[in-house]
Amino acid sequence: xxxKSANAMWGGRFSAGxxxxxxxxxxxxxFDKRLAPQDIAGSRAHAAMLAxxxxxxxxxxxxxxxxxxxxxxxxxxxxxxxxxxxxDIHMNVEARLRELIGPSAGRLHxxxxxxxQVAVDFRIWVRDQCDVAITGLEALMRAFLAQAEAGAxxxxxxxxxxxxxxxxxxxxxxxxxxxxxxxxxxxxxDARARMNECPLGAAALAGTSFPIDRHMxxxxxxxxxxxxxxxxxVSDRDFALEYLSAASICxxxxxRFAEELVIWSSAQFRFVRMSxxxxxxxxxxxxxxxxxxxxxxxxxxxxxxxxxxxxxTIMKGLPLSYSKDMQEDKEQVFDAADxxxxxxxxxxxxxxxxxxxxxxLEAAAASGFSTxxxxxxxxxxxxxxxxxxxxxxxxxxxxxxxxxxCDLPDLTLAEMQKVHGEITEAVYAVxxxxxxxxxxxxxxxxxxxxxxxxIARWKEVLG
Ligand code: ARG
Numbered sequence: 288x289x290x291k292s293a294n295a296m297w298g299g300r301f302s303a304g305x306x307x308x309x310x311x312x313x314x315x316x317x318f319d320k321r322l323a324p325q326d327i328a329g330s331r332a333h334a335a336m337l338a339x340x341x342x343x344x345x346x347x348x349x350x351x352x353x354x355x356x357x358x359x360x361x362x363x364x365x366x367x368x369x370x371x372x373x374x375d376i377h378m379n380v381e382a383r384l385r386e387l388i389g390p391s392a393g394r395l396h397x398x399x400x401x402x403x404q405v406a407v408d409f410r411i412w413v414r415d416q417c418d419v420a421i422t423g424l425e426a427l428m429r430a431f432l433a434q435a436e437a438g439a440x441x442x443x444x445x446x447x448x449x450x451x452x453x454x455x456x457x458x459x460x461x462x463x464x465x466x467x468x469x470x471x472x473x474x475x476x477d478a479r480a481r482m483n484e485c486p487l488g489a490a491a492l493a494g495t496s497f498p499i500d501r502h503m504x505x506x507x508x509x510x511x512x513x514x515x516x517x518x519x520x521v522s523d524r525d526f527a528l529e530y531l532s533a534a535s536i537c538x539x540x541x542x543r544f545a546e547e548l549v550i551w552s553s554a555q556f557r558f559v560r561m562s563x564x565x566x567x568x569x570x571x572x573x574x575x576x577x578x579x580x581x582x583x584x585x586x587x588x589x590x591x592x593x594x595x596x597x598x599x600t601i602m603k604g605l606p607l608s609y610s611k612d613m614q615e616d617k618e619q620v621f622d623a624a625d626x627x628x629x630x631x632x633x634x635x636x637x638x639x640x641x642x643x644x645x646x647x648l649e650a651a652a653a654s655g656f657s658t659x660x661x662x663x664x665x666x667x668x669x670x671x672x673x674x675x676x677x678x679x680x681x682x683x684x685x686x687x688x689x690x691x692x693c694d695l696p697d698l699t700l701a702e703m704q705k706v707h708g709e710i711t712e713a714v715y716a717v718x719x720x721x722x723x724x725x726x727x728x729x730x731x732x733x734x735x736x737x738x739x740x741x742i743a744r745w746k747e748v749l750g
Contacts, residue, residue: 296378304372313611316369318618319376320362325408326376327359329487332507334395340500342398347391354388355380375614376408377401398499400491402521402609407487409617411508413530416624417479420534423631424472425749428465430638432749435461435742440735442720443558443648444657451655454720457643458738465745467540474533482526485510489520492608522608524598527620531595534627538588541630545584548637552578557647562640565633580633587630594619652720656685656695661717661726670709680707 293301305313331352338348358380361367373379378401385392438457445455485505488495494517501513514520551558561578569575597619601612659681666677683706688695696718703710716722728734 294372296373296381310371310374313374314371315375315614315617316371316373316379318621319405319614320369320379321621322376322405322408322412322617323362323380324359325411326380326404327355328411328508329404329407329504330380330395331355332504333399333487335507336500336503337394337397337497339503340498342497342499343394347394350388350391351384351395354384354392357387358383375401375405377404398490398495398497399487400521402491403486403489403517405614406489406521406523407485407508409524409620410482410486410526413526413620413624414479414482414509416530416620416628417475417482417533419624419628420475420537420631421472421479423628423635424468424475424537427631427635427638428468428472428745428749430635431461431464431468432742432745434638434641434643435459435465435738438643438645439738439742440721440724441643441645441648442652442724444652444655445733451651451657453660454652454657454723455733456724456735456738457645457648458735458742459724459733462738462741462745464540464544465741467543468537469745469748471533471537471540474536475530478526478529478533480511481529483509483511484514485512486514486520486523488513489517492518492521518608522605522610522613524602524613524616527616528595528598528602531591531598531620531623534623535588535592535595538591538627538630541634542585542588544634544638545581548581548641549578549585552576552581556651557644558651559644560642561637562642564640565637580637584630584634587626590626591623594623649720653696654694656688658695658718658720658723659685661723662695662714665714665717666707666710669711669713670707 293304304310334343334348334351334355337343338345343351358367361383367379367383369379370382373382381392381395384395435458438461441457442454443457443460444451445453445460485501485508487504487508488499488501505511505513514523548559548561550556552561561576561581565578565580566576567579569577598616601615601619605612662684663674663677663681666672666680667674670677672680684695684698684703687702687706688698691698696715700710700712703714717726724733725735728737731737
């Protein structure tokens, strides 16, 4: 392999360029070009600070600022030729700046290093993704709220072990997801607040002897303050890990509703109908309406969790401060963030378009002896039976109904009284699913009035 000329950025002590394979493994430009807007924002803030502190002349700083603005315009217009030989976004931008403004471009790198540069670029990028996730989550919460409002008092079976347990309201089930996605939203907000410290100015690892103003660059870039320890500043990727952790939990939530959609849209359940916009047909079976988007959402967590595990593994055991291992952070986070944004948008679309089958929900709610607990509670309340005895009596009544092939309300009073003589006509009131859900008014319970209060609360929160 022919030796190329030494690298322009550090060629001083090298006589030959890298081997092609070295270049291929070393370069990150293929993916970190995505950080161009953040890189240029960081450089502009840095140059302005260098001028304000007298480290750079105003003329040099102005030329740098203008040049960087042009570089960004070229990149955004797709007119920029990225070079693998220049390794990463930082050196690609600087090399182009030099072409545009000449040697004063070389002054931009005073009092900084690519180590703090990549740390600040990536932090800004991840911070933006927290905002993207929060916006997506709020839209999704609104979609669930609309579903909850439409069917606040519709009854459906509530499940444990995927076995019919007790009747619940459709609104209550929808609002369970509002709670889940609200926690995701607050996790992204917490992570965002914690990561909002600026590592720029930590330089390579030890800080710098130049009289820089890190508070100024922190403020320009929208950070609350500069990071306090230069070693930590360049070696920390907790912000990305926190983002990925929050994204993993959020994707896990998406997968749970996705799974419910898959089950509910099946011919056996028919609880919901997914819109044409979010269903696909089969090339051979004309009757099929496949919930592909839901199935994909059920799977997407695999990628996001994979990225989380990958980055934790990359960071594990790394000595302070920067190591090149850390360059492997970006593709994981980029893919996870793209996957999450798409997933949130797809789920929002599916939920907004979803039609619940009220009659099928209600029929299912009434089957499977779903009001057996109501019956047991009635025996406790009205006949003063100890709960354990009431449970036993109810179990016998369920067995009787099962043997007859009917539901609990279909048993005659005489049949019930054979099991327990004191049961009266009044028991039938609690065997209906609407009475059942209406009675569950304990705080957080499924009663429609509770659901409506929660909807009102969340609407207020979301504004
Ligand atoms: N491309 C590098 C990364 O993503 C930038 C930092 C390189 N620093 C260094 N000392 N080689 O991590």
